[in-house]
Structure formats: C-alpha cells, structure tokens
Amino acid sequence: MADHVLALDQGTTSSRAIVFDGSGAIVSVAQRETRQICPQPGWVEQDPEEIWETQIETARLALSKAGLTARDVACIGIANQRETTLCWDRRTGEPLGNAIVWQCRRTAPACDDLRARGLAEVIQAKTGLVVDAYFSATKLAWILDHSPDARRRAARGELAFGTVDTWLLWRLTGGGVHATDVTNASRTMLFDIHRTRWDEELLAELAIPPEALPAVRPSSGAFGETGKDLLGAAVPIAGVAGDQQAALFGQCCQREGMAKNTYGTGCFLLMNTGKRPAASRNGLLTTIAWDLGSGVEYAIEGSVFVGGAVIQWLRDELGLLRAADESEDLARSVPDTGGVYVVPAFVGLGAPYWDQSARGAILGLTRGVGRCHIVRAALESIAYQSADVLAAMNRDAASPLRELRVDGGACANNFLLQFQADIVGVPVVRPPVIETTALGVAYLAGLATGVWASPDDLPSRRLVDRRFEPSMTDEERERRMSGWRQAVERVRSRP
Numbered sequence: 001m002a003d004h005v006l007a008l009d010q011g012t013t014s015s016r017a018i019v020f021d022g023s024g025a026i027v028s029v030a031q032r033e034t035r036q037i038c039p040q041p042g043w044v045e046q047d048p049e050e051i052w053e054t055q056i057e058t059a060r061l062a063l064s065k066a067g068l069t070a071r072d073v074a075c076i077g078i079a080n081q082r083e084t085t086l087c088w089d090r091r092t093g094e095p096l097g098n099a100i101v102w103q104c105r106r107t108a109p110a111c112d113d114l115r116a117r118g119l120a121e122v123i124q125a126k127t128g129l130v131v132d133a134y135f136s137a138t139k140l141a142w143i144l145d146h147s148p149d150a151r152r153r154a155a156r157g158e159l160a161f162g163t164v165d166t167w168l169l170w171r172l173t174g175g176g177v178h179a180t181d182v183t184n185a186s187r188t189m190l191f192d193i194h195r196t197r198w199d200e201e202l203l204a205e206l207a208i209p210p211e212a213l214p215a216v217r218p219s220s221g222a223f224g225e226t227g228k229d230l231l232g233a234a235v236p237i238a239g240v241a242g243d244q245q246a247a248l249f250g251q252c253c254q255r256e257g258m259a260k261n262t263y264g265t266g267c268f269l270l271m272n273t274g275k276r277p278a279a280s281r282n283g284l285l286t287t288i289a290w291d292l293g294s295g296v297e298y299a300i301e302g303s304v305f306v307g308g309a310v311i312q313w314l315r316d317e318l319g320l321l322r323a324a325d326e327s328e329d330l331a332r333s334v335p336d337t338g339g340v341y342v343v344p345a346f347v348g349l350g351a352p353y354w355d356q357s358a359r360g361a362i363l364g365l366t367r368g369v370g371r372c373h374i375v376r377a378a379l380e381s382i383a384y385q386s387a388d389v390l391a392a393m394n395r396d397a398a399s400p401l402r403e404l405r406v407d408g409g410a411c412a413n414n415f416l417l418q419f420q421a422d423i424v425g426v427p428v429v430r431p432p433v434i435e436t437t438a439l440g441v442a443y444l445a446g447l448a449t450g451v452w453a454s455p456d457d458l459p460s461r462r463l464v465d466r467r468f469e470p471s472m473t474d475e476e477r478e479r480r481m482s483g484w485r486q487a488v489e490r491v492r493s494r495p
Contacts, residue, residue, distance in 0.1 A: 002074040005446045006062065006235070007438035010055050010080045010164050011243065012036070012101065012265040013312070017058035018438040019066045019073075022451060024458065026433060027068075030061035037098060042105035042347065045098035048086050051164060052171050056230060063231065070233035076172075076226065077239035077445030079246040079437045080164040081265075082187045085139035087150070087212070088167070090160050093175055096147045099164070100139040103265075103305060103347045107138035108356045114138075119205060126192045126199050128277060128286030130354050134303070136163060137189035141206045155209040163188070165240050166214045169223060172237060177224040179215040181240040182296055186288040191216070193277060193288055196296060218291035219245070220444040239445030243437045244268040245289055248299060250440025251405045251431065254455050259393070259401055261386055261420075262437065263410035266350070267307035269389045270299045271397065282392035283352030292447065292455070300396060302351035302389030306344040306360075308410035310378045313344070320371050328415045331376035339364040340377040341384075341487035349492070352392040357493035364487075382410065383420040384484040390424050403427045407436040414468075422472035423480065432465040 003022040009015070014034055019027040032054040037045040059076075063069065083102035088095045100106070111131045114120065120131045129135055140161050144150040153159050162170065166180045185191040185198075190208065192199040198213055217223065223237040241249065244262055248270045251260040256274035261267060270289070277286045277298045289299040306313075308324075315321040321330070341363045348356040362374065394400045403426055411417055411434055421428040433439055446452045472480075 002072050003451055004066070004068060004073050005442040005451060006059060006073050006076045007442040007445075008055055008059060008076060008078045008168065009243070009435070009438040009441070010051060010078070010168060012081045012103070015051065015054035015058050016438065017055070017062035018435060018442070019062050019068065020439065020442045024433070024439060026435065028062045028066035030058040030065060032058055036101065040106075044101040044104040044347070046084070046101055048088070048095040048099050048167060051099065051167065055168060056171075059231065070231040070235050073235050074451050075236045075238040075445040075449040077441035078165050078168055078237065079241055079243045079441040080168065080184070082163060082184060082242040082244065083134055083136050084164050085136045085143065085161070086164070086167050087140065087143045087147070087159055087161050090158055090175070093170070096143055096150065096159070100143065102134055104139070105133050105347055105356060107133040107142050110138040110141065111356065114205070123189060123202065126194070126202065127189050128186065128193050129189050130285065131189070132354060133356055134305070134350070135187060135189035137202070137206055137208070140208055144208065151207060151209060154212040157211045159212050160214070161212040162214055165242070169237065169240070172226045172230065173224045174227040179217050179223060181217055181219045182288045182291045183219055183242040183245040184240070185216045187242060193286065193296075193298070218293045220290070220292045220448045222448065236449060237445070238448035239441050239443075241290060241441050241444055244270055244301065245287070245299070246440035246444070247407055247437045248272065248440065249290055249443055250436030250438070251407060252458055253405065257397070257399070258405075260405040260407060260436075263307050263382065263406065263408035263416070265307060265309045267304035267382060267386050269302045269386060269393060271393055271401070273298045273300055278396065280392070280396050282395045283354060284389070284392055284396060285351065290444070300393065302392060304385040304389060305347050305350045307382050307385070308408070309346075310342065310344040310381060311410070313346070314375060314378055320375055327375050327379055328413050330372045331379050331415045334372045334376055337377040337380060338366065338369045338373040340369055340373050341484060342374065342377040342381045343487050343491045344378070344381055345491050349488070351389050353488070353492065355492050358491050361487070361491045363490060379413065379416050380419055382416060383423050384481070386420060387423045387481065401426060403429050405429050405431070407431065407434045409434070417468045421468040421470045423477060425470050425477060427470065428468040430465045430468070432463050
C-alpha cells in the first residue's frame with residue numbers, strides 16, 4: 001500500500017510541494033516563488049496561471065527528488081493562502097483577470113458601504129467575521145462589477161468563483177471538480193458558519209449569483225482524482241484546508257484551548273474552541289477549524305496582515321538585507337532598537353484593530369539609528385503584533401494561554417522567537433517540522449485514505465525542537481509594549 005502523502009502548499013509568495021512518509025517525516029521539498037503584482041497603491045494581485053504552473057511544477061519536482069512515482073502516493077492534500085479570489089470561465093478555464101490577493105485593499109470603500117447599510121452586525125453574526133476588504137466577498141463583487149456581462153454570465157452558470165484551493169482542484173481534476181472545504185468557505189464573508197451553507201441574504205446584498213459558487217465539503221474526505229497525465233497516474237485528492245487551519249491541525253491542537261501562531265507572510269494565531277463557535281468580544285474572528293467528516297469544529301483567530309513580509313520588504317524594497325536569514329545576526333548586533341518602532345501597516349492593520357486605512361511607519365528615528373536598529377525593530381514588530389492578538393485572545397478565553405506553539409518559515413529565527421516569548425510572557429514552543437501547514441493538510445488527506453487511522457495516531461503529537469522561555473521582567477515588558485501601543489496609535493486612521 002502506498003504510504004506517502006503529497007502536500008501542496010500554495011502560499012502568498014511561493015508554491016511548495018512536500019512529500020511526507022507514514023511517520024510524518026519530510027522526504028522531499030520543492031518550492032518556487034510567485035510574483036505579487038501591485039498595479040496601484042494598496043492593490044495586490046497574482047497571475048492565476050503562474051499559481052497553477054508553479055504548483056504543478058513543484059509537485060512533479062518533489063516526487064522526482066523523493067525518487068517516487070504517483071503510484072507511490074496514497075493521496076494529495078491542498079493547503080492554500082485564504083481569501084485570495086479568482087473567477088474563471090467554466091468552459092475554457094480562462095480567468096477573468098488576475099487573482100485579487102487577501103492583502104488587497106481595493107474594496108475598502110465597498111466595506112464602508114456595507115457598514116453604512118447596517119450590515120456589519122448581520123455579517124459578523126452569520127460568518128464570524130468583521131467587515132473588511134481582507135475577505136473574499138467584496139473581491140468577488142468587484143470582479144463581477146469590472147468584467148463585461150459577468151453577473152449575467154455567472155447567473156447562467158458560465159462562471160466559477162473560487163479561492164486558491166478551488167482553482168487548484170479545478171485544474172488538477174481537469175475541470176471536473178468545482179469545490180472547496182468548510183475552512184476556506186468560512187473565510188469568504190458569504191458562508192453561514194452555524195448552518196454551514198452559503199448565505200442567501202449575504203449573496204443577495206452583494207448581488208453574487210449562487211450559481212458561481214463551489215460545493216462545500218469536509219476538510220478530510222474525497223475531493224476527486226488528479227488527471228492521469230499530470231503526475232503519471234491518477235492520485236486521490238483527500239484533504240483541503242486553508243493554510244492557517246491546516247497549521248492548527250498540523251500542530252495537533254485538536255483539544256479545546258490549544259493554540260498556535262504561524263509566522264508566514266502574515267501572522268495568524270488560532271485557538272481551538274471545539275464544537276461551539278465562540279464569539280469574540282475583543283476584535284478577533286470566529287472561524288471554522290476543520291471538519292473531519294463528523295461535523296465542524298471551530299476556532300477563534302487573530303490575523304496580522306504583515307509578519308514575515310516585513311523582512312522581505314527590508315530586503316527587496318529598502319535593500320537593507322541581501323537575504324532574509326541575515327536579519328537575525330543584524331538584530332543581535334545591537335542591544336536594542338535605539339527607540340525605533342516599525343509599524344508595518346502596509347495594507348492596514350488586522351486584529352484586534354481592524355483599521356483598513358492605517359499605513360505603515362518607522363517611528364523614533366534619531367541620527368544614531370542605523371541599519372541594524374531598523375532590522376531589529378522590524379523583527380520586533382512581528383512579535384508585538386502577535387502580542388496584541390494574544391492579549392485579545394486571553395481576554396476572550398476561559399483561561400490564559402500557558403504556552404504558544406509556533407510554526408512557519410520565520411520561526412526559524414531564534415531572535416524572533418525569544419523576543420516573542422519575552423514580550424508575551426509565556427513559553428514559545430517550536431516543533432521539529434516547522435512546515436506544519438503542509439503537514440496538517442497531509443494529515444487531513446492521510447486520515448481520509450487510511451495512512452493514519454485517527455487523530456490520536458498522528459506521529460507528531462508532542463515533538464519539540466526548542467522551547468523558548470521568557471526572561472524579560474514585567475516592568476521592561478510593559479515599557480516596551482507601551483512604546484509599541486503609542487506607535488500604533490500614530491499610524492491609525494481611527495484612533
């Protein structure tokens with residue numbers, strides 16, 4: 001029996017494919033960067049064909065590097081950047097234009113209009129989300145508004161809407177499957193997370209024809225098979241989840257009250273709340289964690305829009321780094337930031353502020369500030385933003401979080417994780433496999449196909465690579481957080 005699982009991890013800045021064996025160990029990895037297209041300030045797009053081509057290329061390369069064929073693979077799982085929105089012609093597969101990325105702010109005025117129409121409370125009650133351009137609903141409405149005859153074509157069933165998972169499913173199955181899973185559906189601002197169905201009222205308010213929407217399925221289960229010509233044989237697709245829910249599952253946070261933070265392009269802190277959706281009183285989101293086929297489980301989430309992306313910005317736009325991994329040594333080369341705070345609100349502020357008009361700033365500059373201070377302040381900004389979210393989560397939770405499990409590419413940075421532990425005052429725990437987004441969706445797919453019998457059998461339930469213990473005094477922590485809060489207030493549009 002084939003016991004390898006191929007995880008496709010389509011993220012905001014790259015497409016990856018990772019082959020896992022039955023012990024949950026990585027056998028091979030392939031990765032290709034993807035471009036972000038910014039045609040106007042605040043607009044972020046990607047080429048749908050580039051998303052597809054880099055993803056299928058990495059899938060083939062990962063199998064080749066592992067010395068495997070498609071027949072050695074039990075199943076495929078798909079994890080994806082959430083909220084990014086596409087629409088395409090069902091007959092030709094031709095996209096109506098570039099994908100609108102989750103970071104894009106072009107539909108902020110449409111969100112303001114929804115609030116002015118008194119829909120914010122209705123939307124939050126049904127979807128668990130705040131009204132924000134982050135989510136897919138207003139992106140899809142924008143595409144339909146700006147493509148000739150699109151709404152009429154959509155109502156006739158000629159167009160298909162999808163987040164990135166749906167686009168990849170469509171292409172992998174040769175147009176045979178138009179579907180998504182409950183986690184991705186829950187991020188569209190169109191899905192009733194209590195009834196687990198597309199909401200007729202919200203579709204009507206945004207004039208979105210339901211005929212364009214994908215079928216919604218559990219996160220673990222049958223999604224179809226790949227075309228035989230793509231990988232050399234048909235492979236079952238058996239797991240789909242948004243990247244952050246996949247990471248929560250990959251961290252084995254299957255018990256209520258367990259939480260993780262993923263340090264990727266953004267930072268995403270999720271806490272499992274079990275079978276009940278828990279409404280936040282502190283600016284967090286209620287979302288679906290997963291459905292293993294026996295009913296949905298829920299989480300509360302805080303989303304930081306710019307996490308590891310601030311390091312890319314230092315490298316690509318400011319030229320302060322030759323490579324992202326230089327940031328740790330540069331940060332350690334100075335004792336502090338010299339009073340500098342970087343607030344990377346390049347696309348507004350996410351949780352708990354939800355200020356879509358805020359913009360980034362470097363504050364506290366003096367003549368003595370140099371390159372290393374700014375790099376250190378940028379790294380610290382990732383931890384500060386996560387601390388804001390964790391504080392809100394602790395206020396919502398029945399009991400404070402006792403440890404924070406972490407994953408994602410940026411958590412390879414030991415300086416960042418030690419500062420994170422210091423500034424939140426709880427241990428930060430890093431697993432041996434930090435690619436838990438891919439691992440989580442591999443687990444979801446493997447559970448559906450018998451690679452693993454049950455969640456209790458998952459191999460990485462309590463493996464630890466390193467535990468970072470807080471060492472900062474309470475007084476120092478409060479002094480630094482006070483400076484951060486003042487910096488945030490300086491960039492907010494609605495203090």
